[in-house]
Amino acid sequence: MPLSLPNPLPSLPPSFPIYWRDDVHYEHARIGRVFNHRRPDRYPIAVVEAKREEHIVEAVKLAKTLNCRVSVRSGGHSWAAWSVRDDAVLIDLGKFFELSYDSETNVAKVSPSTTGRMLNTLLGHHGRFFPGGHCPDVGIGGFALQGGMGWNCKNWGWACERVLGVDVVTADGELVHCDKSQNTDLYFAARGAGPGFPGIVTRFYLQTLPVYSCMRSAAYFYSKEDYRKAVSWIIKLAGDYDPDTEIVAVSSYPPGCDELRVMVLLVTFKNSEDDARKALQVAEDCQPPGKVDGWFMKPTSLRCEYDDQAAANPEGHRYCADNAYVSNDADVVSVMEQAFTTLPTRKSFALWYAMAPCSRRPLPDMALSMQSDHYLALYTIWEQKHDDAKNRAWVKDTMRGVEQHSVGAYLGDSDFQSRQTRFWGQEQGKRLMQVRKERDPQGRICGFLDEGDKSGVEGLPNEHHWLL
Template identity: 60%
Template sequence: MHITWRDLAELAAYEDARVGRVFNHRRPRRYPRAVVKATSVEDIIAAVKLAKEQNCRVAVRSGGHSWAAWSVRDDSILIDLGNFKSWTVDAENRRAQVTPSVTGRELNGMLTTEHGLMFPGGHCPDVGLGGFLLQGGMGWNCRGWGWACERVKAVDVVTAEGEALHCNQEENQELYWAARGAGPGFPAIVTKYHLDLIKYPKDGFRSSGYLYPMSKYHEAFSWIVSITPEYDQDTEIVAVAQYVDGREEPCLFILFVTLKHTVEEAQTALAPAHESRPEGTFHEWVCQEDSLANQYIAQAKANPDGHRYAVDNAYINNDADLPKVLEEAFTTLPHRKAFTLWYAMNPCSRRELSDMALSVQSDHYLALYAVWEDEKDDTRCQGWVKGVMQRVQRHSVGAYLGDSDFQERQTRYWSESNGAQLREIRRKWDPTGRICGYLDKGDVSGVKGLANVHEWEAAPQL
């Protein structure tokens, strides 16, 4: 295995190993003792044992897409899995075995073209499966197909003691339970996911899009919220506030992506939206031929590399006055590259979840994405995210781990019982806190983990 030691390497080599694969260019001022570039399970075991000898913690990086750069921790051994990429596919049984650094685009690029299959991984093409699935996996058509982590049938791990284990419903069940929703607090290192695949809906992969001026915000948003609960369950529904070329003001973009197996099914699924839409769009398309490859291109454009990011999110109460609660988030973008996202979760949010750590959801998912390039805009863009979320969060039931920064805000990530169970599993499998866990303010959470409570509930009303 290749090791880059902070005290021995040239600065440029160390910096490349430390943050070269970190997607967010708002780089953290945290410095691992060493970075291990692993290419095998044996390398991972050796790195864990090295950390034990060095009496320091272990951090893990799969895709490097964590907004808060959870993998970069002071005085740790950072195990970088970027060169540990492999997969095998059993097409007949629709199963795959995949290492954590493989991205959704890499996996689906192979599955769709070679086997006519897919896995509902992350929307952003460069997100590694490791962090995405540990956090639950809000993947393609989550509202209809459920959480991606529910398609994880087993995981292979290396424990905090350096032991390789296979975990599923029958053996090492506690770790299997935690691997589906524990996020960066998972008390082991995943080395392989065993996944259930689905048939790729090539012929019926279609989309309809509607661009409204922000003056139509209340009417258009009320419409999309009203039709979602009964809408076709193979259709992903999203509303985005964004700037578009040629317009000075942000607009409201409402997108339907339907994943059917025939064109006729797609047309039937998308027709009710087109027939009921409010008037006033300045651009629209209906039942246009689409694909995962095209969607990845659009997602990469919305989430460009080489930029600075500040992100936060919330599950909004089911009975909230959504257009009113989200108005500030949708109408006050701080930068032309920033965007706000509402993702429809019903009916997934109304189903009983599998027996796993993931346990907080609602009908409405809100995410704020401030995206910019110049460091001088840090205060303004970060301040917008924090300020909007301070006012929105009292209408929420919690947040999704994947778009959270525990250094900035505390809220609920699990139900009370699941949070308590997860804390016990963490103490059992990593009693010394060898694996870094949750990066809270000051990086002090250690074995105890996160408080799992809304911080605003004890604060004075704004």
């Protein structure tokens, strides 16, 4: 039984931006900003479209009065729509907007619904850059909290390593600042807890990088039959490749092509044509024979890359994603073969994202602690509801063949309702669950959406489901 609306409704400040479940604007507020059109049948009691920090504090206090939970939405790009939770007060941060840059410290101050594209547009005017999500419209909020696999993550590290501090409304409705010297438990959690963060971040303090003035790419397309040849080649090459070059292998049906292709793509971030050529030449010189298409030294830019990513992840579609960090000692090419060669729809894609050498260095003291050299992700994309079961089954079946060769998974492309695995190192996982219990003993903040939304204060087991 859904929670009934309180009668009378609690008194709130005039013009407080709330839509109760019986409001005409409610349905739009509930799911209008959810990227995945496979929309959930979950119904918050109300949606607060916060415009100011005080609205967030007020919404948490309201949830306390009603004795219900709070859920949060920043950019709305969680594949599993984690922000939409039964009977919670959903705080949507889409209208709470702050974005500034301090040229003395090189630090950007950013509200959580700021997207990577918005942030980099501002920073570009100052000759700076932040390695946010590859898709332009992912919110910094969900992205940075779960670690943030941003541009050239394999070399420059996780986006959350550049989070210098966060402002947080706690589960008790108190506003606090967290960094390496104050509220250090929350600062630990803010870098890798993802949807299990026991508070609401209202502001991120981000260390920026100098912008790169010369971006170039090289691509090598192979037929499906040459999957093993192409992927073995790039896996061998990637670990100690040039440090400003991101490397990915993607299986997809390119626009206008009826056949599945395996593309190896290198994007280099440099400041001169010469440096870019030197970086890309290494792959060019040892590419395996038999490519069916490709390019070398193609001029590109963050804007072009964002456009390509947006086209690969079209709006208005239904999605199912999953992922695994394939173990470094696995036969990676064989483990990924089904994912790469049997895509269920023309719009779907599978990718291997090179993570070494950063995956092999010790990480700072933060919740994010799971990685391997090989990130495999499946993105299944379709249009019609009647294809849901078939496409979800493909993801499940494909992951069944992968998961026992993996060390764990990344929160960002996961759905805990479908699959439990490890998301943190053992110690970091235990510490994170402890921080959650101490900071939110009532389970006010919704946390991890597992099957039946039962995880509550306990959080996740951080264990592979076959070992539970």
